[in-house]
Amino acid sequence: MTSQTYRPPTADQIRRAPKVLLHDHLDGGLRPGTIVELARETGYEGLPESEPDKLGLWFRESADSGSLERYLETFAHTCAVMQTRDALFRVAAECAEDLALDGVVYAEVRYAPEQHLEGGLSLEEVVEAVNEGFKEGERRARQAGRRIRVGALLTAMRHAARALEIAELANRYRDSGVVGFDIAGAEAGFPPTRHLDAFEFLKRENNHFTIHAGEAFGLPSIWQALQWCGADRLGHGVRIIDDIEVADDGSVTLGRLASYVRDKRIPLELCPSSNLQTGAAASIAEHPIGLLRKLHFRATVNTDNRLMSGTSMSREFELLTEAFGYTLDDMQWFSVNAMKSAFIPFDERLAMINDVIKPGYAELKSEWLFTQTATTSESLD
Template identity: 85%
Template sequence: MMSQITSAPAPEQIRRAPKVLLHDHLDGGLRPGTIIDLAREVGYEALPETEADKLGIWFREAADSGSLPRYLETFAHTCAVMQTKEALFRVAAECAEDLAEDGVVYAEIRYAPEQHLERGLSLEEVVEAVNDGFREGERRAKANGHRIRVGALLTAMRHAARALEIAELANRYRGPESGVVGFDIAGAEAGFPPTRHLDAFEYLKRENNHFTIHAGEAFGLPSIWQALQWCGADRLGHGVRIIDDIEVAEDGSVKLGRLASYVRDKRIPLEMCPTSNLQTGAATSYAEHPIGLLRRLHFRATVNTDNRLMSGTSMTREFEHLVDAFGYTLDDMQWFTVNAMKSAFIPFDERLAMINDVIKPGYAELKSEWLFQQTASTSGSVAAAH
C-alpha cells in the first residue's frame, strides 16, 4: 500500500495531475489574442485594449470588482466577437486545447446559444459550430500527446425568457455524437430566481436529462433551496453560500442546518470556483473560502475555473491557491477530481472508466514519483550525516 502523501505537490506535479472541470464558461475563457483577431475580422472596435497582454490584464482588473453584475459586464466584449460559425469553432477548439495542455482530462463547458445570434446564426448553427470546435480541439490535443473529452452544457440566461426553448435544444442535441450533456441557467441571481423557469426544468426531468443551476453565488440560501426543492437541480453552480447554513463554534464544533445537511446527505455536487468567488465578493480570501470547511466536512465539493480569462486562472492555478491556503496534497487533489468525475453528466460506466483508467493511474504515477523523491531525500540526508 502506498504511503500517505503528507507534503504539498510541486507546481509541475499539479499541472500534470489529471483534472476534471465541471464549471467553465466558453465566453469567459478566450485567449486575448484571439479576441483581438476576431474583433478585427468582424469590425468590432470597442475593445479597451488592442495588445494581447494589455487586454488580458484589462479583463482581470475589470472583473476584480467584488460585484457580480460588474463582473458579468466584461462578457459584452467576448460575446461580441463570437457571432459567426468560424469564430465559435475557433474559440471552442482553442478551449479544448488549452484545457488539455493544463492537464484537464474531462471538461463540461457551458455557453448560452441565445447570446450568439446577432449576425444571423440560428440556435442550431451555434450549437453545431461549437460542437465541431470541441471535436477539433480534442483531435489537436491528442496530436500533441494530451487526452481530453469535452461535453457541452447549453445555458439559458435567467433574465431572459428562452429557457424552455434552450432546454428543448439541449435535449435535441444530447448524446455522444454532438457532445451536449446537459443544461444550465446563468446570469445575475438577485431578482431572477430559478423558479421563473420551472417549465424548462419540468421538461428536462420528464426527458430524464441532466441540469445544473447557478445558485448560492451572489444570492444566499433561498436560491439554493429553490434550485434543489422547486427545480430539482442535479448540481449547484457555485453553491458557496451553503456556508450560511453551517455554524462553527469557538471550540471548533460544527452544526449543520437542515439545508446544509440535505446537500451533504444527498451528495449534491458543488461546482466551486475559488478565484471567481473572490472577485465577485462571495469569499474574502483563499484561506477563508468555504471550500476548506466543506472539504473537511466531506461535502461533494469540486474545484473549477468559472471564467479563465476574467479570473486569469486555470485548473492548475486554482489548485495551487488551495495547496497554499490549506496545505492540500496529491491525495486531496485526487479526492476533488474523483468527486468531479462522479458528478459529470455522462453515463455511469463512462465516468467509472475515466476514474479507474485515467484519473487513479495518473495520480498513482505522481504519488510514486513523490515516494521516490522522499526516499531519495531521506537517503541523501542519512549519507550526509555520516
C-alpha cells in the same frame, strides 16, 4: 499515515495531475490574442485595449470589482467577437486545447446559444459550430500527446424568456456533444423558479441540468434550485456556508438545508478565484471550500471564467494548496468527486476514474516516493 500524505504537490505535479472541470464558461475563457484577432476580422471596435497583454489585464482588473453584476459586464466584449461560425469553432477548439495543456482530462464547458445570434446564425448552427470546435480541440490535444473529453452545457439566461427553448435544444443534441443544461446570469431578482417549464421538460426527458445558485445570492436561491426545480448540481453553491455554524470551540452544526445537500451528495461547483471577485469570500484562506472539504460535502474545484479570473485549474489548485496544505490525495478526492458528478453515463465516468484519474495520481505519488527514497539514501551517505 506516511509522510507522503502531508507533502504538498509541486506546481509541475499539479499541472500534470488529471483534473476534472465541471464549471467553465466558453465566453469567459478566450485567449486575449484571439479576441484581438477576431475583433479585427469582424470589425468590432469596442475593445478597451488592442494589445493582448493589456487586454487580458483589463479583463482581470474589471472583474475584480466584488460585484457580480459588473463582473458579468465584461462578457459583452467576448460575446461580441463570437458571432460567426468560424469564431465559435475557433474559440471552442482553443478552449479544449488550453484545458488539455493544463492537465484537464474531462470538462463540461457551458455557454448560452442565445447570445451568439447577432451575426445571423440559428441556435442549431451555434451548437453545431461549438460541438465541432470541441472535437477539433480534442483531436489537436491527441496529436500533442494529451487526452481530453469535452461536453457542452447549454445555458439559458435567467433574465430572458428562452429557457424552455434552450432546454429543448439541449435535449435534441444530447447524443452529439451536449451533456446537459444550465441557467446563468444575475441571481437577485431572477429566481430559477421563473424557468420551471424548462426544468419540468428536462425531468420528463430524463436529462441532466445544473443551476447557478448560491453565488451572489443566499440560501433561498439554493433551496429553490433544489426543491422547486430539481437541480442535479449547484453552480457555485458557495453560500451553503450560511447554513453551517462553527462554534468557538470548533464544533460544527449543520442546518437542515446544508444537511440535505451533504446527505444527498449534491455536487457543489465551487470556483474559488471567481468567488473572491464576486464577493462571496474575502480570501482563498477564508473560502468555504476548506470547511466543506473537511465536512465531506461533494465539493469540486472549478475555474468559472479563466480569462476574467486570470486562472486555470492548475492555478486554482496551487492557491488551495498554499491556503489549506492540500496534497495529491486531496486533489484526487476533488477530481473523483467531479468525475462522479459529471453528466455522462455511469460506466464512462467509472472508466475515467479507474483508467485515467486514479492511475494518473498513483504515478505522481510513486514519483514522489522514488524522489524521497533517493534523497534519504543520499543523506545516509
